[in-house]
Amino acid sequence: xxxxxxxxxxxxxxxxxxxxxxxxxxxxxxxxxxxxxxxxxxxxxxxxxxxxxxxxxxxxxxxxxxxxxxxxxxxxxxxxxxxxxxxxxxxxxxxxxxxxxxxxxxxxxxxxxxxxxxxxxxxxxxxxxxxxxxxxxxxxxxxx
Numbered sequence: 552x553x554x555x556x557x558x559x560x561x562x563x564x565x566x567x568x569x570x571x572x573x574x575x576x577x578x579x580x581x582x583x584x585x586x587x588x589x590x591x592x593x594x595x596x597x598x599x600x601x602x603x604x605x606x607x608x609x610x611x612x613x614x615x616x617x618x619x620x621x622x623x624x625x626x627x628x629x630x631x632x633x634x635x636x637x638x639x640x641x642x643x644x645x646x647x648x649x650x651x652x653x654x655x656x657x658x659x660x661x662x663x664x665x666x667x668x669x670x671x672x673x674x675x676x677x678x679x680x681x682x683x684x685x686x687x688x689x690x691x692x693x694x695x
């Protein structure tokens with residue numbers, strides 16, 4: 552039997568700190584512990600060579616259950632649809648109008664954080680409704 556591995560989800564982005572702050576607010580995540588010898592992440596970042604400052608950020612589940620999210624600066628802008636995306640589970644166990652209301656309520660909250668609503672995918676008899684959105688840099692995710 553294989554050992555279970557931990558997973559980190561990595562986002563390519565232009566502004567790692569901004570994307571990290573967005574996902575912290577979405578998921579209730581927190582910053583990882585500050586590296587030894589530094590009193591803040593800003594102090595750590597300032598210690599890096601100028602070309603590496605602001606090039607990465609991360610956040611993690613404060614309970615250690617969910618995957619760590621890592622954000623790395625890349626030079627090119629997002630050009631096409633994501634091949635992998637996150638499903639933020641806000642409607643688990645809900646169906647019909649009750650589920651759509653839960654999705655819409657969370658979408659309203661996330662729009663205030665900079666998210667953009669793309670489309671509601673209605674229930675189709677096989678899958679329940681989900682709401683497709685984009686984060687602050689256009690990465691797609693679903694409210695599920």
